[in-house]
Amino acid sequence: MKHNRFQLKYIQAAKMLGTTIMFITLTFCFGGFLNSCQQDEDIVILKGDPVSLSLSANELVLSQEAYANTSLVISWSRGSNQGTGSSISYILEVDKAGNNFASAKTYDLGKGVYEKSFTVSGLNDLILNFWDIQAGTTAEFEVKVTANVTNEDVEDGVTEIKSFTVTTYKPVSPELYIVGDATPNGWDITGATPLTASTSKPWLFTYQGQLTTGNFKFAVSQDECGCQDFYTQDPAYEGRLVYNEGGSGDDVQWQISESGNYKLTVNLVDLTIDVEKLAGPAFLNLYIIGDASPSGWNIGNPEAFTRDGDDPFVFTYEATLSPGDFKISTFKGDWCDGEWLNATQSDQVLTATDYIVTQGCEGPDNKWHVTEETQGRYNITVNLYSGTIEIEPVMLYLIGDGGPNGWDIGAPEPMIYANGIYTFTGALGADNPTGEFKFSKYQGDWCDGDWLIAATPNQSVTNGSYKIRHGCEGDDNKWKLQDGDAGNYTITIDLDSENITIIKQ
Template sequence: MNSILNLKRFYVITLVLVLGVISGSCETDELEDPSIENVNNELALTVSEENLELEERFMGNELGFTWSTGTNRGTGAAIMYTLEIDLAGSDFSDPLITLVEGEKNRYLASIDHGTLNHRLLNSGLDAGTVYDLEARLTAEVADPAVEDQVSKKAFSVATYKPVSSKLFIVGDASPNGWDISNATKLTAANQRGVFIYEGKLTEGNFKFAVSQDDCFCQDFYTKDADDDNKIVYNEGGSGEDIQWTVTEEGNYRLRVDLLNKTIDINPIEDSPFDRLWIVGDATKSGWDINNPAAFERSEEDPFVFTYEGNFNPGSFKILAGETGDFCGEWYRPLENGQAPVDGSVEQRAGCEPDYNWTVTEETAGRYRVSLNTGNNTIKFTPMGLYIVGDGSPSDWNINTPMPLTYDNGDFVFNGELGAINPTGEFKFSKSVGDWCNGEWIVSAENGQAVTNPEHITAIGCVGPDNKWKLQEGDAGTYEIRINLDTDNMTITKL
């Protein structure tokens, strides 16, 4: 958090300096490109942290760069900027990273710690090593009579080895014993580095392997000698092989956090049902009792089931257990025609009384529905969709982004793209106020053309952090329609 606050202060201070340089070097403050009348400004590059130790748990933090305008020697020609990163002392013939390439009106750039680490390792650098790097900013003036200007800034980065994307439980307390090749895989949570196991454990011991390679020389996570709730990373099977011990057979829930190196072990009771379904003409299921849309069971609480979807005028109820029977097990409101609001539910089998929730024109929209089968309560959370990015009207303000309008199942943006930055970027958030807490609708490829509606869903800061990018001439008025139920998107320039 301190790193984020420091980066924000860095941007504010350096932006003031840049604006000061701009205002001092221009004859008028109405010029769109402050480099047009720039005569003698010296190109200067600044980095937010000169000695950076990357940590995977803070992968969303950013390393920032800002720079002054440089000079066009009064020619009135535009200045294009290229920002590259390479090993210190290199000639930049094949830079490790190119952050900015030939862009006008650009005076800052940033890269998040996770992306920086990934790109350094992909370039052949080693994890767990400190490297002396250098950032090189090149200012190229459109008038060939003006020489290029270069500013360099040295800094160091300590890389890290990313945690495993898979985790397996092995041991005589686990379902498949000490057979690593058949070890039980844990479920990856929606939080980076977190894995969940729910199921039976017998008397005995267990630990965690990162693969099903049949070798005890692979990487393991074992118990901390001083704390049962802490884990230790044993690379290549090194270190003390201290295991967790199960003294009482039963059903357990294990939550393993590889980034914070913690483990929670809790006995669990079972929910009365392992599947829930939504049924009704207010939802995409309609009244199809055989193929309704399913709820997702929480990885954190086995009693909680969640469904997210569009709700149009109509009725619905919640089926439990098996599909195909209108007189089967149901969760219903306490009275018929109940609005989609938080409250208690009744669980009973049979066709009567056939109470349903009712959605009206006024209450239609997209909701996240959470039903707790442990205490028979339900929660309805209205969901929105927001456009974010310097190519959008919101800029990069996640606290007050521009909401899209809900229209009969579609979220609709109708407005200007490129007004803030004609070559800016944008993506869509399903939440407000936190970059890493929620889902994003992002382009299928980073830097994707604004006319290409191909998209994917990304979770929090886990990424990928893809964005649509406006090119020269793309700025204008657009209608963007997104239906999260059908996963359909259209982008139309008006």
């Protein structure tokens, strides 16, 4: 009897990109066509190719400017699990060429991952730090991927080894500091002023602020060791930097010949610097120094001037000046740390309206002189734009319908100053028995200066509490006479002790 039969000769299974490709060859014998036939049948099932590897580039030249770009992409195929359905995980190895992967950087990437990308900065840092390769040189690397199949009966796949070359660069410092006697913190590198790095171009740094006459350079840290890296001036061109690694090289510094507000733009890739003097005052702070002032000769903690909120060139200071001398500093710390506003001559009178600027301890160390006759309460106004100084006695005036001159701000009642005390003696309430009053430091217009006003509205004349009002800002509290309060009074004001006494005679 004839019958059909077949024999499976072999089956080969593999998986490639999840697509199953089958090749089936069948040979059958049918009684109606052949008298006598017996033929083997071959069935071949192929499921994918072995894992393979590809690189996006074989020669790489890295640069700081492209730090955020993708420099290299390593890709691989899925590989084969030999038709077992087992999962596959991947291990990427990168090493210097010729090492036979003995010191490889290994990435265990797990399942379902088919590429690994490197940014310019990431690859550069890896090569410099992991393999300790010198910046600016070219090195060759090898890479391979192992496809680990979870089924122990299936052999792991390994790609062919591929190579690529990389030319590295030396990364610029992520931080930069300005140091020098022209800078806010002088040569104290532990307190050096940081520059601001650009978020999009981290090799670009800016500083905007005060610089005084003197020198400066740039450090990469606040480490007090002089062996750190510095950027100094190119001796041939002041607009270029020289990178002094480890404190080596010539220590050529930039010089500021005129104090003021500056903007510095430093490019550590191009090694360039732009120095721009901005509009604005030469100094942000002024301090009074001398035995004629409340500061004494304490340069470490002198009393400060107040900078005008509307005009940044104008500074004011009010205090009682005693017999002695004073000058004005633009800094505090040590005597030679910065610039001074000095009188134009020794023992300058208080009516003089000009000054000179001197550097450190170079002099001339001229001072303003206060005598027994000129001592008293003064308001000092310095205008850095016009280069002038005004030293004027502080006056106090009584104003209001409870006082002698009413509300005439152009001609208020002056108080008498002697030995640090302002005094008014006279009638209150003569024209209005329940009138009000307050005190001004000026005459002219209502918002031209400062006031001494009552601490609360309609304050009793027996309460001397007060506060300062600037111009027309804020509260306008007054002392108010009540029924029976009118009469003769002595009012004394001590601005040093901040005390007001109102006594009915």
